[in-house]
Amino acid sequence: MKLLKKPPLRVLLFSLVAMLAVAVTGTAQTQPQNIEVRIGAILASNQNDEFDARLKGLEKQLRVLKYRSYRLLTDKSENIPRNGNKVFEIPGGRSLMVTPQEFQDNRIALQVRLTDGKKPLLDTTVRIANKGNFILGGPPHEGGVLVLSISATVQ
Amino acid sequence: MELTDRELVQRCQAGEMSAFQELVSRYHQKVYMVIFGLLRNREDALDVAQETFFRAHRKIGGFQGGSSFYTWIYRIAVNLSIDAQRRQKRNPLDFRESMDDLLESQGEAARDPFADLHDKELREKLTSAINDLTPEHKAVIVLRTIEGLSYKDIGEILGCSEGTVMSRLHYARKKLQDKLSAFL
Amino acid sequence: MNGCEDKVASIERWLDGELSGAESESLRVHMVACAGCSEARRRLEKLQSTLTDVLLSEAQPVDFMPFWRAVQLRINEKRPWYQDALDWMRGVLPASRLAWVVPAVIALLLAGVSLESYWRGGRNAFATVESIDAYGRNVALLREYDTKTTVIWLYQDQEGENEAAEETAPSGPAF
Numbered sequence: 001m002k003l004l005k006k007p008p009l010r011v012l013l014f015s016l017v018a019m020l021a022v023a024v025t026g027t028a029q030t031q032p033q034n035i036e037v038r039i040g041a042i043l044a045s046n047q048n049d050e051f052d053a054r055l056k057g058l059e060k061q062l063r064v065l066k067y068r069s070y071r072l073l074t075d076k077s078e079n080i081p082r083n084g085n086k087v088f089e090i091p092g093g094r095s096l097m098v099t100p101q102e103f104q105d106n107r108i109a110l111q112v113r114l115t116d117g118k119k120p121l122l123d124t125t126v127r128i129a130n131k132g133n134f135i136l137g138g139p140p141h142e143g144g145v146l147v148l149s150i151s152a153t154v155q
Numbered sequence: 156m157e158l159t160d161r162e163l164v165q166r167c168q169a170g171e172m173s174a175f176q177e178l179v180s181r182y183h184q185k186v187y188m189v190i191f192g193l194l195r196n197r198e199d200a201l202d203v204a205q206e207t208f209f210r211a212h213r214k215i216g217g218f219q220g221g222s223s224f225y226t227w228i229y230r231i232a233v234n235l236s237i238d239a240q241r242r243q244k245r246n247p248l249d250f251r252e253s254m255d256d257l258l259e260s261q262g263e264a265a266r267d268p269f270a271d272l273h274d275k276e277l278r279e280k281l282t283s284a285i286n287d288l289t290p291e292h293k294a295v296i297v298l299r300t301i302e303g304l305s306y307k308d309i310g311e312i313l314g315c316s317e318g319t320v321m322s323r324l325h326y327a328r329k330k331l332q333d334k335l336s337a338f339l
Numbered sequence: 340m341n342g343c344e345d346k347v348a349s350i351e352r353w354l355d356g357e358l359s360g361a362e363s364e365s366l367r368v369h370m371v372a373c374a375g376c377s378e379a380r381r382r383l384e385k386l387q388s389t390l391t392d393v394l395l396s397e398a399q400p401v402d403f404m405p406f407w408r409a410v411q412l413r414i415n416e417k418r419p420w421y422q423d424a425l426d427w428m429r430g431v432l433p434a435s436r437l438a439w440v441v442p443a444v445i446a447l448l449l450a451g452v453s454l455e456s457y458w459r460g461g462r463n464a465f466a467t468v469e470s471i472d473a474y475g476r477n478v479a480l481l482r483e484y485d486t487k488t489t490v491i492w493l494y495q496d497q498e499g500e501n502e503a504a505e506e507t508a509p510s511g512p513a514f
Contacts, residue, residue: 014439018446061488064481109469114493122493123472134466138478138493176407183406191398200398205406209413278393285393299355300390301398306357324355325348332386 031082034155035100035108038077039088044137045069045144058149061135065147073146079155085111092141093117096148106130108152114139130154160224167215175215179208182225185302186232192297193236194243195286203239207232222311229298229312237290277338284334292327295320343375350380354387465489 042055044067052072055062062070073091080086085099094116101109107127114122114136126134133151140146158166158177166174186207191200210231218227285293291313298309306317306324313320346369352358353366370376466489468480477494 015442015445018442019449060486061483064483064486064488064490107467120474121476122474122478122491123470124491125469125471126466126489126491127469128466128489132466135488135490136493137490138495140495179407179410180403183403184401187401187406188395188398192394195397197399201401201406201409204401205409205413208410212410212414277389281389281393285390296390297394300387300394306355321348321352321357325351328351328383328386331390332382335386335389 032103032154034079034081035103036077036079036153036155037086037088037098037100037110038075038133038149038151038153039090039096039098040075040149040151041073041091042147042149043069043071043073043091043141043144044147045142047143061133061149062147065135065137067144069144070147090114090146090148092139092146094121094139094146096150098150100152101125103130103154108154110150110152112136112150114148126150128152161220164215164218164220164224167212168218175212178211178224182228183208185225186228188301189229189297190232190236192301193233193290193293194239195282196243199239199243203235204232207235210235226308226311229302230314233294233298233312237294240290240293277335280335280338281331284331287334288327288330292323292330295323296327296331299324343373343379346373346376347379347383350376350383354380354383 040055040058042052042058042062044062044065046068048069050069050071051059052070054072054075055070074089076088078086078088080098080100082100085097088096088098090096094114097113097115099111101111103109107129109125109127111125112123113120116139121139122136124136128134128151131151131153133149135147135149137145137147158174160178160181163174163178167178183204187200187204190203190207191197194200194203207228211228214231218224222230285296288296294313295309298304298312304312306320309320310317346366349358349362349366350370353363358366370380465482465487468489468491471478471480471491473493479490479492479494481490481492482488483490
């Protein structure tokens with residue numbers, strides 16, 4: 001302990017401890033046990049001018065797509081455990097498998113696979129902010145197109 | 156009638172250089188001896204002592220009399236001495252040589268009273284042992300030995316509690332005794 | 340010392356004149372009876388007297404007038420501004436305090452950087468597409484800055500597929 005009385009060593013030791021503490025708490029964030037994933041399946045079309053009131057929260061985002069009408073088809077939410085995945089049934093015989101990846105800097109990486117029956121349509125890994133979302137759209141459905149809002153929240 | 160330190164300080168604060176000169180006259184030897192006790196080198200001690208009074212002159216406007224003038228000036232002196240010790244590059248061997256040179260240059264009149272070989276060796280060992288103390292431990296030993304200051308005054312000068320002063324004195328004396336056990 | 344180790348500190352305080360009258364008397368009586376403490380007192384007194392002789396005898400007297408002139412010279416001398424700044428800093432941040440200020444500042448800076456990246460991570464609402472495989476289909480990525488929306492649009496234009504769907508559905512969004 002005599003060594004600790006020498007300022008230069010004390011500075012070094014304290015600096016190392018401080019840096020380790022910050023590194024551990026700041027960068028190597030605790031991985032969450034569960035991620036809540038919410039999939040909203042929306043029919044976008046130009047058949048009429050109706051806007052589903054249930055989609056009020058997504059209105060600004062959906063208006064980006066420039067369709068005239070938006071109708072909520074399904075809205076499903078599931079808690080996916082760490083290292084797990086979940087398959088969401090999507091209208092039109094499609095399914096969406098979501099696999100949460102890592103959580104860092106308050107952002108969640110999601111691996112998403114869209115399939116039509118057994119045929120894969122799209123594989124993508126998207127990193128979104130906690131409680132954020134992204135839009136995946138394009139597959140035709142009932143005279144319009146299917147638009148999926150995919151969001152994730154750390155539990 | 157001789158003015159008190161407090162009165163001289165008030166006159167200094169009013170701009171009277173003669174009052175400051177009087178304070179320097181009263182304390183320069185004591186301050187020098189404390190600094191010399193810490194630095195163990197005359198040139199360095201003179202330099203730091205002059206710097207002490209220069210700093211005191213600069214700061215005297217802010218001196219509010221919360222402590223006595225002498226504890227205040229000693230605080231400046233000890234802090235500067237501790238800084239100087241940390242920068243000091245001389246080792247004990249250099250010191251012994253320069254002290255020997257000084258004593259020799261001063262002639263018979265300056266020869267120390269301990270002509271006896273045993274005591275001379277004890278003094279050299281003690282000097283070396285003092286130099287091995289940390290600046291903080293050296294400070295308490297010097298202030299207690301040279302000035303006979305109370306633990307309370309030493310604590311005020313060093314900015315620590317009486318308990319810390321006691322602890323440092325005990326540690327320093329133990330260290331010195333351990334190194335000089337054959338002589339004591 | 341035969342179990343009188345704790346008495347050494349008291350003996351030191353007694354020699355320094357820091358004990359009360361009653362404590363002094365009690366210790367004095369003890370030292371008369373205890374050989375160990377009596378020896379400790381002797382050694383401390385010897386150390387003290389040697390210290391006094393060494394420290395007092397080696398300090399030479401200082402002539403006042405040359406000393407005072409040197410002090411006056413310093414007072415009248417104009418110092419560079421950085422010297423005053425350094426002196427001020429040494430006063431405010433002595434080495435012992437600096438020893439803790441430096442790592443504390445490092446820790447704060449690192450914490451700030453971590454917090455900033457955490458904050459930025461949360462504030463950056465744009466989704467980032469790290470990989471994408473559309474199995475031969477055309478896919479478009481859109482970022483809309485006002486709403487911070489990321490859109491992945493899958494075109495149904497793979498040859499031979501979904502021709503019926505293409506007839507009824509719009510070809511894609513008008514973004």
